[in-house]
Amino acid sequence: MKTVEQTWHDTSLPAEQRIAALMEEMTLEEKAGQLGSFWIRPEDENQDGESNVAPMADTFAGGPSFETAIKDGLGHITRAFGTVPLTPAEGRERLVELQEQVIAANRLGIPAIAHEECLTGFTTLGATCYPASIAWGATFNPDLIGSMAQRIGADMLKMGVHQGLSPVLDVTRDYRWGRVEETMGEDPHLVGELAVAYVRGLQDSGVHATLKHFAGYAASQAGRNHAPVSMGPRALEDTVFPPFERAVREAGVKSVMNSYADVDGEAPAGSHRLLTEVLRGRWGFNGTVVADYWSVSFLHSMHEVAEDEDAAGLLSLEAGMDVELPETTAFANLARAVRSGALDQEVLDTAVRRVLAQKLQMGLLDPDWNPRKAWLGEDVELDSADNRAHARKMAEESIILLRNEQILPLRNPARLAVIGPSASQPRTHLGCYSFTNHVYSRFAEQQDYGVPMVSILEALKQEPALAGSQIEYARGVDFTDLDDSGIDEAVEAARNAEVAVVTVGDLAGLFGRGTSGEGCDVVDLSLPGRQGELVEAVLATGTPTVLVMVTGRPYSLGKFADRTAAIIQCFMPGVEGGPALAGVLTGDVNPSGKLPVQIPNHVGGQPGTYLASKLAWHTEGVTNLDPRPLYPFGYGSSYTGFEISELELSEKEIATDGTIQISATVANTGARGGAEVVQLYLGDAVSQVVRPRRWLAGFAKVQLEAGESKRVAFTVHADRTSFTGLSGKRIVEPGKFTALVGSSSEDLAAREDFWITGKVREVAEGRVMDTPVSMS
Incomplete structure (x- = not known):
C-alpha cells in the first residue's frame, strides 16, 4: 500500500491521481502558499520610485521576509535573474539557493516555479537581446520568431527558469502608447501568426509561455499607461481577442496574464467574464492565470472595486486568477477566508490544482527533482554565436x-x-x-x-x-x-x-x-x-x-x-x-x-x-482632417523590384461554411535577389454592422532571385470573413466580398470579387482562424 507521498511522487500514475493525492495531504495554508510568490528586490527599489522596474514597486515595500513567505510553500519565485546584475553563474547559484530554501521550508518539499521576463531575450546580464516585438512584426516571418523563442527558452531552461512572461499580444490601437514597441503591430492576424510561432518555440524548449495582457490594454484612453479603455464588445471580439484565442487553441499556451487597464469599467484582474467565461469556458484554456504585478492589489487601490486588500484577493481568485505576482499581498489571508466562510474552499482548491498541474508538467513534483539538475557545467553561454547569427x-x-x-x-x-x-x-x-x-x-x-x-x-x-x-x-x-x-x-x-x-x-x-x-x-x-x-x-x-x-x-x-x-x-x-x-x-x-x-x-x-x-478613412466634404498615413500598413520597399499579378480564385461562389483558394504570381523584376511579402486582404461590400474597409487575411514572405517568380496560394475558409453581428453572436454573412493581393494595405493591384451564398450562419466556438499558404 503506497503512502500519500509515494502516490504523488509516482511518475507512472496519471497526473490527476498524483495531484489529488497531494491535495489530500495539504493544509489550507499549504494550499494558499501555492498561489503566492516572492520577489527579492534591491533595497533602493523599495525606497526610490525612480528605480522601479515594475509599476509602483516602491509603494509595496516592507512586506514579509522571504523566510516568512515560504514557510507553507510558494507558488513562484519572481525574477531571480532580471532584478539586479548577476553573472550567469551567480544568477544560477542564487536561484538554486532560493529553491533549496523553499523546498526545506515547506513540509512537503514542493519547489517553486521560477519565472522571468523574456520578451526580447532572457532578461538577464549577458544574454542575447533580440529585436523588440514591433520589429518581429516588421519581419512578417513567423519562422524567425519561432526559432528565436526556442533559443530564448533553451537558455532559460538551462538556468533553472520554468516560465517566461511573454509574449505580448496586445494589438496596437494608439501609437502614442509607450508600449507600442512591445506589440507586434496593429493587425490581429499578423499578431496571431507570430504569437503562435513564439509560444510553440518557447514551449518546445521546455519553458512555459505567458500571454499578456488579457485584454484590451493597448487601447487605453489617450495612449496613457494603465488608463481606462473605452471599447465595446465587438472591438474586443474582432480585434483584441483573436491573437489570444489562437495562442490558446492552436499553440496550447500554458499561462495567461491579465491586463491592468479597466475595459468599460471592468477590471480584468477581477473579471469572471474574461478569466473564466471567455478564456476557460469558450476557448478551453486549462493552464494558469497569473496576475500582472500588483494588479490584484490594484483592484482595491486603483480601480476601487474592492474595499481592502483581502477583498481584492477574494474578488480576483473567484474571477479565475490562480497566482498573485510578484509578491503575496492580496492573497495573504486566503486560508483564513476559507475558515471564516468568506471563501468557498472549492474555489481555492481549483486554483491550487491548476498550479500543481503546471508544476507536475515541469517535473517539479517528481521524486528525483532538485534545483541543481539544471546545472550543466561551470560556464553557460547565453550570448552564443548561433544566437548572434539569428539576432x-x-x-x-x-x-x-x-x-x-x-x-x-x-x-x-x-x-x-x-x-x-x-x-x-x-x-x-x-x-x-x-x-x-x-x-x-x-x-x-x-x-x-x-x-x-x-x-x-x-x-x-x-x-x-x-x-x-x-x-x-x-x-x-x-x-x-x-x-x-x-x-x-x-x-x-x-x-x-x-x-x-x-x-x-x-x-x-x-x-x-x-x-x-x-x-x-x-x-x-x-x-x-x-x-x-x-x-x-x-x-x-x-x-x-x-x-x-x-x-x-x-x-x-x-x-x-x-x-x-x-x-x-x-x-x-x-x-x-x-x-x-x-x-x-x-x-x-x-x-x-x-x-x-x-x-x-x-x-x-x-x-x-x-x-x-x-x-x-478620408472623407472629403465631411472634415478638414485627413487621417490617411504617409506610409500604409504592410508597406516596405527594396533594392530590387517585384510585381504581383495573375490573381485567380478557385471559385466565384462558396457556401457560408465553404473554402476558396486565392492565388497570385509574384515575380522579381529587378537585378538582384530579394524578398517580397505577398499580402492578401479581404473586403466586405455590405454587412449588417460597420466593418473595416479591408483586413489582412493572409501573408507569405517569398524569397526570389532576380528574374524568378513563384505562385502563392492562400486557402481561405468562410470563417475568415466572420464578425460579431448585431445580435452579439459571431456570424458569416452571405454577400459580395473582394480579394485584394499586393505589397501593402494600399498597394493592391490584383483584385477579384467572390460571393458567399446561403443563409446567415452562426459560427460555433473553435472557428478557422488561420490562412494556410502554399508556394510553387
Whole structure:
C-alpha cells in the first residue's frame, strides 16, 4: 500500500491521481502558499520610485521576509535573474539557493516555479537581446520568431527558469502608447501568426509561455499607461481577442496574464467574464492565470472595486486568477477566508490544482527533482554565436526601406556626415524589456551595456563599401535634453559632406525615464526632444539626406519626407542592429521589412490604424482632417523590384461554411535577389454592422532571385470573413466580398470579387482562424 507521498511522487500514475493525492495531504495554508510568490528586490527599489522596474514597486515595500513567505510553500519565485546584475553563474547559484530554501521550508518539499521576463531575450546580464516585438512584426516571418523563442527558452531552461512572461499580444490601437514597441503591430492576424510561432518555440524548449495582457490594454484612453479603455464588445471580439484565442487553441499556451487597464469599467484582474467565461469556458484554456504585478492589489487601490486588500484577493481568485505576482499581498489571508466562510474552499482548491498541474508538467513534483539538475557545467553561454547569427538575421529582415531617391545603397561617398543621437548610442537598438535598458542602465557606466554591441557609427566605419569615405560624426542633440547647441556642428558637418545620414528616434526606458517603453507615453507623434529641429536644420543645407529612424513607435514624418533622399525605418533591432543597419545602408543587405504599423503623415489625429471603416478613412466634404498615413500598413520597399499579378480564385461562389483558394504570381523584376511579402486582404461590400474597409487575411514572405517568380496560394475558409453581428453572436454573412493581393494595405493591384451564398450562419466556438499558404 503506497503512502500519500509515494502516490504523488509516482511518475507512472496519471497526473490527476498524483495531484489529488497531494491535495489530500495539504493544509489550507499549504494550499494558499501555492498561489503566492516572492520577489527579492534591491533595497533602493523599495525606497526610490525612480528605480522601479515594475509599476509602483516602491509603494509595496516592507512586506514579509522571504523566510516568512515560504514557510507553507510558494507558488513562484519572481525574477531571480532580471532584478539586479548577476553573472550567469551567480544568477544560477542564487536561484538554486532560493529553491533549496523553499523546498526545506515547506513540509512537503514542493519547489517553486521560477519565472522571468523574456520578451526580447532572457532578461538577464549577458544574454542575447533580440529585436523588440514591433520589429518581429516588421519581419512578417513567423519562422524567425519561432526559432528565436526556442533559443530564448533553451537558455532559460538551462538556468533553472520554468516560465517566461511573454509574449505580448496586445494589438496596437494608439501609437502614442509607450508600449507600442512591445506589440507586434496593429493587425490581429499578423499578431496571431507570430504569437503562435513564439509560444510553440518557447514551449518546445521546455519553458512555459505567458500571454499578456488579457485584454484590451493597448487601447487605453489617450495612449496613457494603465488608463481606462473605452471599447465595446465587438472591438474586443474582432480585434483584441483573436491573437489570444489562437495562442490558446492552436499553440496550447500554458499561462495567461491579465491586463491592468479597466475595459468599460471592468477590471480584468477581477473579471469572471474574461478569466473564466471567455478564456476557460469558450476557448478551453486549462493552464494558469497569473496576475500582472500588483494588479490584484490594484483592484482595491486603483480601480476601487474592492474595499481592502483581502477583498481584492477574494474578488480576483473567484474571477479565475490562480497566482498573485510578484509578491503575496492580496492573497495573504486566503486560508483564513476559507475558515471564516468568506471563501468557498472549492474555489481555492481549483486554483491550487491548476498550479500543481503546471508544476507536475515541469517535473517539479517528481521524486528525483532538485534545483541543481539544471546545472550543466561551470560556464553557460547565453550570448552564443548561433544566437548572434539569428539576432542579426532578425534585425536585417525587420529593417524597412520607406523611400529611396536612387541614393541607396551608399556608393562610397568621399565625405559622409553621420548625424544624430542614435548613431553613437547602441542602447537605442534595444527595447524597454531588454536587460540593458530595463535593469542594467541603472547600475552600469554609460558605455557599458552588459552585452557586446556596435553602434551604427562604428558599424558604418567598418563597412568595406565605405572604406574610401571620410566619415564625420556630429551628435547634434540628445533624445530628451532640450539643449540644441550642437545643431550648428551638425549643420556644418552636413554642409561639408556629399551625403548626410541622420539617425534619430527613441531611447527606451521605464515610467518616463525614456522616450519609449512602459509608462513612456507621448502627447503627440512629434520626434522626441529637439530631434525634429535637428532634421529640419540638416535638410535645410541641401545636402542629400538619408533619414534613419530607430524607434519603438511610428513618428510623424509628413513634414520631412519629400525633402529626404531616403528614409529607413528600423524598430529597435537588437544587439546586432548596428551592423544590420550598416549592411542595409551600403547594400550588403537587401531590405525586406514591412510596416506592422502605419507611419503617420501628421502628429495628431490619434488613435487610428489601418483597420478603419470608411468613415474613419478620408472623407472629403465631411472634415478638414485627413487621417490617411504617409506610409500604409504592410508597406516596405527594396533594392530590387517585384510585381504581383495573375490573381485567380478557385471559385466565384462558396457556401457560408465553404473554402476558396486565392492565388497570385509574384515575380522579381529587378537585378538582384530579394524578398517580397505577398499580402492578401479581404473586403466586405455590405454587412449588417460597420466593418473595416479591408483586413489582412493572409501573408507569405517569398524569397526570389532576380528574374524568378513563384505562385502563392492562400486557402481561405468562410470563417475568415466572420464578425460579431448585431445580435452579439459571431456570424458569416452571405454577400459580395473582394480579394485584394499586393505589397501593402494600399498597394493592391490584383483584385477579384467572390460571393458567399446561403443563409446567415452562426459560427460555433473553435472557428478557422488561420490562412494556410502554399508556394510553387
